[in-house]
Amino acid sequence: MHGLAHRRTTATITAAAVALLFTACGSDTKPSTTTTGGSSGAPASGQSITYWASDQGSSIADDVKVLTPELKAFTDKTGIKVNLEVIGWNDLLNRILAATTSGQGPDVVNIGNTWSASLQATGAFLPVSDAVMTQIGDTGRFLPGALAATGATGKPPVGVPIYSTAYGLYYNKAAFAAAGIASPPATWEDLVADGKKLSNGTSKWGLTLEAGQIPENAHAAFVFSEQQGGSWFDDAGKPTFTTPQNVAAIKQIVDFMGADKIVNPSDAESSNGTEALQEFASGKAAMLMWQPAGANLAKYGMTADQYGVAPLPFPASPPAGSKHIDSMVGGINLAVFANTKHKDAALQFVKFLTSQPEEITLNKAYGSLPSVSDAYSDPAFKSTDDTVLQNVLASSATAMPEIVQESQFETTVGTAMKTLFANAAGGQAITDSMVSDALNQAQQKMEAGG
Structure with missing residues (x-):
């Protein structure tokens, strides 16, 4: 991302x-x-x-x-x-x-x-x-x-x-061993459980996100929606932002910071493509969802033997219509x-x-x-x-939707997620209704050409 x-x-x-x-x-x-x-x-x-x-x-x-x-x-x-x-x-x-x-x-x-x-x-x-x-x-x-x-x-x-x-899940081998975690999580439920073992709420966090960056947020929205059995557009290319599947996808992502507390609230401001990498490389976060990162991690002093890479997790009980997608192309x-x-x-x-x-x-x-x-x-x-x-x-x-409105989707949904992350970082509980309202505003903005 x-x-x-x-x-x-x-x-x-x-x-x-x-x-x-x-x-x-x-x-x-x-x-x-x-x-x-x-x-x-x-x-x-x-x-x-x-x-x-x-x-x-x-x-x-x-x-x-x-x-x-x-x-x-x-x-x-x-x-x-x-x-x-x-x-x-x-x-x-x-x-x-x-x-x-x-x-x-x-x-x-x-x-x-x-x-x-x-x-x-x-x-x-x-x-x-x-x-x-x-x-x-x-x-x-x-x-x-x-x-x-x-x-x-x-x-x-x-x-x-x-x-x-492609996106993968990078994990710190030493941090996992110290927490008694034998292998990278294969399900999101395991990732949250592992993340809590790896977090102390102050200096150590289970997962790091570039939560203030609009394209990163949109990429995650697409993948998590696919796993939930959702879609951001119907077959005619009309936006379907507020479906239950999309609401569930966005809430799941934002909850990593809010309800689950495995992501540092300061990550809500991370947006330049380097903060999450540096947090992971410095040992401040034990997991990182990222596109190929090895070369840049090396520049921050992390050697290849210090981390492993696995596919992104999948729901333990996939909902109806779920697609086993681990990444956008x-x-x-x-x-x-x-x-x-x-x-x-x-x-x-x-x-x-x-x-x-x-x-x-x-x-x-x-x-x-x-x-x-x-x-x-x-x-x-x-x-x-x-x-x-x-x-x-x-x-x-x-591949993400190859339709004319795709860039507007990234901008509007990515921005809505940035705002939700900021709310979560400020201690506000993120509800389904809040997510639905944010996605409805994003869809209206996109349909208005914004």
């Missing part, structure tokens, strides 16, 4: 030697200026393109460190310069939506794959036709599961996958804005980033999973932890 109660500071680093401009921006910062170098069809060498990258690492500075040598290699190879802006998760969707209406966007952008259908409907992105797939060097390399989250069924994709992820796609003046250069960049060497290098750095089959030849993706998450992605994960 990715990451701003603590909004990151804008930082600019100029590297004239490689002609790259890196800027980490908040939501009110204007995009980097793109140097135009000709129209599509002109020789790409000597052009400049602008790339908005999502924050995948332990910090924006970490992303800059990871991407700097890769973009230099691309420039050295092609003569195409890259202006890079790394954008935090709480700002990224709004920045992209603003660019779709203003026309002042980058050439290439990372998008959360759950936004694909919503962004596809804007018409602002280059459709990835068969001809485009050929141009970026695809020979059936992209994994079918990753490709399934690139846009609405029956339409050309809005992008191609670069990073693949997570990942990041690369998309090209349709109004780019540098189409050929942008597609060369997409081809480079999704090549086997780059898929290996970048996914190693971020601890995510490659989206192309030929990258799995690298031993780095054969660890026990990676195997667990690969199995989840292949067998018990499903």
Whole structure:
């Protein structure tokens, strides 16, 4: 679950030697200026393109460190310069939506794959036709599961996958042993019971959540609803937010902090994609529900032998209609804005980033999973932890609704959950009625276009 109660500071680093401009921006910062170098069809060498990258690492500075040598290699190879802006998760969707209406966007952008259908409907992105797939060097390399989250069924994709992820339950082996817990919980009932054994209510907590982050909340809402036998939309695409199944799903999640008291109330403010990781790595929390986290945990001083990874739990007594889903199909796609003046250069960049060497290098750095089959030849993706998450992605994960309203669902439901977490953190008892009212307001806001 990715990451701003603590909004990151804008930082600019100029590297004239490689002609790259890196800027980490908040939501009110204007995009980097793109140097135009000709129209599509002109020789790409000597052009400049602008790339908005999502924050995948332990910090924006970490992303800059990871991407700097890769973009230099691309420039050295092609003569195409890259202006890079790394954008935090709480700002990224709004920045992209603003660019779709203003026309002042980058050439290439990372998008959360759950936004694909919503962004596809804007018409602002280059459709990835068969001809485009050929141009970026695809020979059936992209994994079918990753490709399934690139846009609405029956339409050309809005992008191609670069990073693949699935959620797993990370657990601290030493903390479990000290509490006399022999294995990770397979049911939510066991997770709550274990969490209480692992919590002291002050400095140690059973579970950590990035409860102030809107996309994280929405991802959890989707998975828990699937397990409850619910759905956020009917077959016609109309929202069904206030069903008993959805109310039960949201209450279950918020109760981890409220009624169950296994989550630190301060987690209600965690939103930048690093706080939960740091709480887990420092031993302040014994469990973490997260997409591949190994690389970032290592940056916070936690070694791989200190934790294990298991699929997310499932209800001990699944309700009627329950689906055994442990994760949404997570990942990041690369998309090209349709109004780019540098189409050929942008597609060369997409081809480079999704090549086997780059898929290996970048996914190693971020601890995510490659989206192309030929990258799995690298031993780095054969660890026990990676195997667990690969199995989840292949067998018990499903794509979030590939419908136009999906991004609005994430925003409205994720925000409603953020408010409920804040209420729970303040000591207010969360009732079914409160959850239903919050979801009803979220649905009304979405239907009104908010």
